[in-house]
Amino acid sequence: MTTAQHTTRTTTVDGRLRTVLSAGERPPRVTAVSATLTHLWRAMMAFKHFPVQLIDIVLMPLIFLLMFTYLFGGAFADSTEEYLQFYLPGVMVQAVVMMTVYTGTSLNTDIHKGVFDRFRTLPFWQPATLAGSLLGDVLRYVVALTTTVLLGLLLGFRPDGGALGVVLAMLVLIVFGFSVSWIFAALGVVASEPERVSGTSMIVLYPLLFMSNIFVMPETMPGWMQGVVDANPMSHAATASRALMHGSADFWDVGLVLCVCVGLVAVFGPLTMRLYRTKNAR
Amino acid sequence: MSAPRDHWGRSVSTQPTWAIETSGLVKVYGRTRAVDGLDLKVPAGLVYGILGPNGAGKSTTIRMLATLLRPDGGTARIFGHDVLGEPDSVRRRISVTGQYASVDEGLTGLENLVLMGRLQGYSWARARARATELIDGFGLGDARDRLLRTYSGGMRRRLDIAASIVVTPDLLFLDEPTTGLDPRSRTQVWDIVRALVEAGTTVLLTTQYLDEADQLADRIAVIDQGRVIAEGTTGELKSSLGSDVLRLRLQDARWRPEAERFLSAELGVTVHPGSDPTTLTARVTDTQAVMRALAGLSRTAVEVRDFSLGQSSLDEVFLALTGHKADDQHTGKTSEEEAA
Numbered sequence: 001m002t003t004a005q006h007t008t009r010t011t012t013v014d015g016r017l018r019t020v021l022s023a024g025e026r027p028p029r030v031t032a033v034s035a036t037l038t039h040l041w042r043a044m045m046a047f048k049h050f051p052v053q054l055i056d057i058v059l060m061p062l063i064f065l066l067m068f069t070y071l072f073g074g075a076f077a078d079s080t081e082e083y084l085q086f087y088l089p090g091v092m093v094q095a096v097v098m099m100t101v102y103t104g105t106s107l108n109t110d111i112h113k114g115v116f117d118r119f120r121t122l123p124f125w126q127p128a129t130l131a132g133s134l135l136g137d138v139l140r141y142v143v144a145l146t147t148t149v150l151l152g153l154l155l156g157f158r159p160d161g162g163a164l165g166v167v168l169a170m171l172v173l174i175v176f177g178f179s180v181s182w183i184f185a186a187l188g189v190v191a192s193e194p195e196r197v198s199g200t201s202m203i204v205l206y207p208l209l210f211m212s213n214i215f216v217m218p219e220t221m222p223g224w225m226q227g228v229v230d231a232n233p234m235s236h237a238a239t240a241s242r243a244l245m246h247g248s249a250d251f252w253d254v255g256l257v258l259c260v261c262v263g264l265v266a267v268f269g270p271l272t273m274r275l276y277r278t279k280n281a282r
Numbered sequence: 283m284s285a286p287r288d289h290w291g292r293s294v295s296t297q298p299t300w301a302i303e304t305s306g307l308v309k310v311y312g313r314t315r316a317v318d319g320l321d322l323k324v325p326a327g328l329v330y331g332i333l334g335p336n337g338a339g340k341s342t343t344i345r346m347l348a349t350l351l352r353p354d355g356g357t358a359r360i361f362g363h364d365v366l367g368e369p370d371s372v373r374r375r376i377s378v379t380g381q382y383a384s385v386d387e388g389l390t391g392l393e394n395l396v397l398m399g400r401l402q403g404y405s406w407a408r409a410r411a412r413a414t415e416l417i418d419g420f421g422l423g424d425a426r427d428r429l430l431r432t433y434s435g436g437m438r439r440r441l442d443i444a445a446s447i448v449v450t451p452d453l454l455f456l457d458e459p460t461t462g463l464d465p466r467s468r469t470q471v472w473d474i475v476r477a478l479v480e481a482g483t484t485v486l487l488t489t490q491y492l493d494e495a496d497q498l499a500d501r502i503a504v505i506d507q508g509r510v511i512a513e514g515t516t517g518e519l520k521s522s523l524g525s526d527v528l529r530l531r532l533q534d535a536r537w538r539p540e541a542e543r544f545l546s547a548e549l550g551v552t553v554h555p556g557s558d559p560t561t562l563t564a565r566v567t568d569t570q571a572v573m574r575a576l577a578g579l580s581r582t583a584v585e586v587r588d589f590s591l592g593q594s595s596l597d598e599v600f601l602a603l604t605g606h607k608a609d610d611q612h613t614g615k616t617s618e619e620e621a622a
Contacts, residue, residue: 016418016419017419017420017474017477018477018480018481019419020415020416020419020420021419021447021450021474021477021478021480021481021483025449025450026374026449027402027403027404027408027449028403029374029403030400030401030402030403034400035400035401038397038400038401041397041400042386042389042393042397045388045389045390045393046386046388046389049388049389049390049429050388113384113387114381114382114383114384115383115384115385115386117350117378117382117383117384118378118383118384118385118445119401120349120350121348121349121350121373121376121377121378121382121383122373122398122401122402123370123373123374123402124401124402
């Protein structure tokens with residue numbers, strides 16, 4: 001085989017570009033933490049450039065809060081004021097869980113647009129792509145939870161647990177959201193298109209949200225349904241949120257939710273990473 | 283100059299000789315052999331063109347070389363590093379563009395470059411400095427803080443290339459770099475590619491435009507149905523047809539039938555009417571006969587405006603090799619038929 005001759009041609013590229021091209025610098029491999037933080041930064045920048053997302057995130061829980069409190073509140077509880085005390089910690093669970101679907105759709109979009117393919121050809125700790133995205137979503141939970149609590153306070157919600165209780169409840173729900181989002185991350189990696197992620201997710205999520213103690217306590221339900229409600233992790237999250245905000249939390253309330261979180265991450269974390277690594281690789 | 287091999291035919295040399303070296307590379311989808319025993323040797327330091335119709339296995343091959351796709355058989359080495367065994371060593375030396383890897387539309391041009399710099403080990407300050415340097419060098423300084431989705435096709439293509447060379451790669455996979463670009467942007471991109479090669483980067487170019495391959499590529503591999511069916515410099519490929527092409531342009535279209543009759547009788551070959559009603563082409567081997575035929579033609583009523591005798595165009599080579607044009611929409615159907 002002959003080796004081809006490379007003839008040097010003159011080009012119109014100016015000297016500045018030539019200098020840029022011949023940099024030849026080789027920085028050391030990025031650490032896993034730096035790579036994750038960089039992906040988190042990417043998520044924050046995307047959020048900054050597209051603040052319309054905020055409206056979605058903030059509006060959904062607010063509409064539910066107003067609708068359920070003033071439409072059904074009087075019928076579910078003795079008064080709308082009383083129902084607000086019950087429902088606000090629950091709507092926070094709902095807000096966070098509904099947002100976890102975005103994790104799946106945005107991952108799916110990134111994969112389909114080929115953005116992740118570029119990441120996959122770079123020499124860094126690959127799970128950072130997913131970890132960074134999911135941490136970015138945590139910021140959205142903070143925004144949604146804060147606005148929901150503020151509206152609640154405005155409408156007359158009074159947490160017996162005080163500011164500390166509210167902050168602790170928010171922390172638990174953020175951890176809960178982060179854990180649940182791994183389910184949708186897995187779905188986001190395997191789904192053929194973003195619309196399918198949101199479609200499938202809603203079919204699963206709505207029954208789970210309604211068959212919980214977020215809206216009403218299960219006392220009036222048939223026995224089998226009470227069993228479903230009691231086993232539903234959404235109920236555990238709502239119970240913990242309620243107990244923390246109203247200052248009646250015991251170790252078990254919070255412990256159970258955190259166990260669910262650990263379980264979800266332990267199962268769906270590695271599964272998602274594996275699906276991601278082998279995505280399109282076969 | 284081939285590297286020593288062990289008894290399985292694998293290169294045992296620790297001194298990497300080739301930028302890309304594949305041997306019997308295979309990728310199977312169901313019953314379709316998308317890549318079917320592909321052997322490729324790309325020397326470092328030049329632009330290497332890969333040509334082939336859609337569905338020929340170009341993308342599949344490049345995705346395997348870029349560690350994005352697992353080969354089902356054979357081996358592929360990038361500068362001596364196995365794509366399966368040492369993906370990180372491969373990733374440290376390559377960069378991908380175009381349909382193989384996208385930039386982030388939700389970020390600004392500058393942010394995209396900072397992101398690439400950070401993920402390849404630059405500090406925030408250094409990544410920002412390098413990003414600014416690149417975006418200015420590529421003439422995108424005015425658009426640095428605009429979101430990528432507002433970029434024009436040419437700007438986006440330049441940013442895509444800039445994002446791929448934040449850390450100068452040893453091997454750049456350049457995918458259809460000028461598809462859909464206006465002539466000025468196209469020239470800019472070509473100049474960037476040439477400057478990159480001068481700076482020491484090897485470029486693997488896939489393109490639909492044969493004149494682009496002709497302009498840029500030092501060597502070309504023609505791929506069809508998952509295999510390399512021809513390989514060489516553009517000159518070698520063009521002369522491989524063993525014949526030259528006579529092109530004739532007449533003063534007026536009305537003389538074409540007469541000229542066609544006259545030349546086919548004189549030359550003893552089929553004369554093809556061109557798409558322009560005043561042109562004719564014929565594949566010829568004997569230059570003396572051509573000269574005699576043209577002299578004869580000048581004594582008839584036919585008025586010739588100009589003529590040329592030269593190598594086949596890459597288009598003609600491609601057509602002769604694959605039996606179809608380079609831009610035909612062959613979506614893997616041929617390979618399916620072959621596998622069946």
